[in-house]
Amino acid sequence: MARYELKLPKMGESVAEATITNWLKQPGDHISADEAVLEIATDKVDSEVPSEVSGTLVEQLFQKDDVVKVGQTVAIIEVEGGVVVDAPSAPASIEQPTPQVAAAAVEIEKTVETARQFTAAPVSSGTPPTKEEYHNSDRFYSPLVKNIALQEGISMSELESISGTGAEGRVTKNDILAYVEYRKNAPQQAAPAVSEPVQSTPQAQPVQSQPVQQVAPVQEAPKPAAQAEPAKVPVSVNGQDEIVEMDRMRKLISKYMVESVQTSAHVQSFIEVDVTNIWDWREKNKDKFEKREGEKLTFTPIFMEIVARALKDFPLMNIAVDGDYIIKKKAINLGMAAALPNGNLIVPVIKNADQLNLIGMAKAVNDLGNRAKAGKLKPDDTQGGTYTVTNVGTFGSVFGTPIINQPQVGILALGAIRKVPAVIETPEGDFIGIRKKMFLSHSYDHRVVDGALGGSFVKRVADYMEAFDVDRDF
Template sequence: MAKFELKLPKMGESVAEATLTAWLKEVGDTIEADEPVLEIATDKVDSEVPSEVDGVLVEKLFEVDDVIQVGQTIAIIEVDGDEAPASTPEPAAATVEAPAEVAAVAETVATAQASVAPAQISNSEDRFYSPLVKNIAKAEGISQSELDAIPGSGLEGRVTKNDIMGYLKSRGNSATATPAQTVTAVASPASETKKPAAQAAPVSVNGEDEVIEMTRMGKLIAHHMRASVETSAHVQSFVEVDVTNIWNWRNKVKKSFEAREGEKITFTPIFMEAVAKALRDFPMMNIQVDGDRIIKKKNINLGMAAALPDGNLIVPVIKNADQLNLVGMTKAVNDLAGRARNNALKPDEIQGGTYTVTNVGTFGSVMGTPIINQPQVGILALGAIRKVPAVIETAEGDFIGIRHKMFLSHSYDHRVVNGALGGMFVKRVAEYLEAWDTNREI
């Protein structure tokens, strides 16, 4: 009998880890190829991890609620034959389980350090350690206090494999130093620059109050929103748009469009088309920030915030949106929105966005100040369409008429987008909408 390592597959360009939410199989269960073995969750979507082979589950390496890195072995499956199929190669950026590397680093650690039996590593209220980090700490004789002092570069300051391996190399280069001395040398820069975290005001609860636990997605969204505000210098620009021509045109074509395409045409794909055109006109809005570098994205991938039944939002992405005609955009919008409501999106369908659009008008809001979806630099909120009295200019003079109008609210990152660019971009979106051809064929 041979053994196959089931690894966490790659789930998108920016997804490095996932949380194990449920085991669907138990040790001893027979598994068929493509049969789901466990459920995982990233920051936005739940998914299943299927087996790549037929066999029997003989070992589970993680428990529910553990955080697993992409490429890390999750379970061992015993298969028939002397040689197991090759496991999916681990991505270079997320390589884990490297005994040779760990052994090589261990050789540089002082003999006295290596011989010290470390105490059990445990999580605290402020820090969570993945099983991989705990295993490395145990193998290398790292104490709880040493591990707690290592600066973490992961989510919420979590210590990653790269953090602990980097620490080991620094520790190994000072073989004569004691563990306490080494930790001080590594941790001191962080301690000098790290600001104390703001403490939330205490909340009093009496017997009549209802205490509701936040959902896993709710906690993740809260973290990402707070992190975005702390990262980006948010500035807003607002433009009022006359969309009377679009309103009338849609009323004229919606029945024939649905009869021909089998799809309802809403205002959303029309707005998304205008945003895609404006991003093509202003490519420096289609950028991302990576430290001190600006990454100018080649593709225009529009994120589209969609409401879920539980009240949370998810942001599926329309890839290469500027290459779609209005029919294609309509089909993409309807498909992603429908599958978002049914929790049927794939992990890669919420990754890779370069700019986001959110429709606050769906809930009756006239305008909004949305928070930027990191690492993007802009997000556009679509306000409710209202019938309002407005001044209409004609060759014969001005007069008051009833028009359909809405507000576009543009939030952008003032670190890299100045007011002129942020304002010109949203104004260009408005110009495309106001110039709508009422005789347009579709």
């Protein structure tokens, strides 16, 4: 029997890790080639990991909610016959290590054993944590961090208080080891029994001055978490209420929305647009377009084409903010906010939107929209956006105040198209007529986008819409 290592596949240039959300196969289950074995999730996209071979799943190397790096082996599949594919190193190579490797292994074992003995004593209060306890958190912890916390007897509340220095504030190996060192030193200054022998030696004076240097930087870790945590308002619940936990995607959306509002100074500009020409042109050409190109022609690709054109006129709307720096983006990558069947939101990105004609834009919009609804988006499909458009008119909203998709600086909401009475100016005079109109709602980051720029941009979009050529071809 050959053994095949199922690895976490590469999911785009900007994706380095994913979280296991569900195992679809259990040890002992038969797996067919190209059959999904587990479900994973990145920050915005959920997807499946299929097996490239047929066989039997013999081992799961990670558990649900574990964070796995791209390229790591997540499972072992036993394949009938054939050669070993991506198999682990042969036992023979492990049984005969070089002298350098053997010496290093002995030193590591000594270090681990010393660390266990050294840190076991301070951690004696309370009930020791269990492995299950670390799964009851919305915060991501790597298996290594969880194992260190379990071995050192760090409670869930302590782990939550540690400020991480990793991506998105995650606790790294160095963070938790620094906390362990802090816990190890802290009791020595608090317990008088420990300090008495030290005072009897000439080195007692410098020992008292050192804790000020060591403890101060380590104490910074718990403080930001405590200060950032808002006061929770108690919620009244009775027997008729139903309590439903947010799914992972909703938790992420909630987190990103709050962070965006806390990061950007949101300002809105609104403008009403006459889109009668666009309405009439689409009604005239949508059947012909679908017959010739095999794609449905909605209003979205038309509007996206116009927004991309306006961004070329106002490149300072196509920027990102990184601390005190402004990054001017060369590519115009339009995010297209889309609602999923479960009510969640996702923003696939149309890359180089300014280089697409209407046909290319329609194909891109339909492809991303269909794959979003089917849950077939790849992680890279939601990366690299420089500006976002959301169609709130789909749900009948006239206008809205959308939240900026960080680190972008603007987002445009398209309202519902309505038939309204309007004053029509002609050389023969003004008269009242029925027109198709909609509102554009432009949210922008006032830290870097002034009202003149934000207002001028949305006005340019409106001008392009109203000047739409009814005789154009597609």
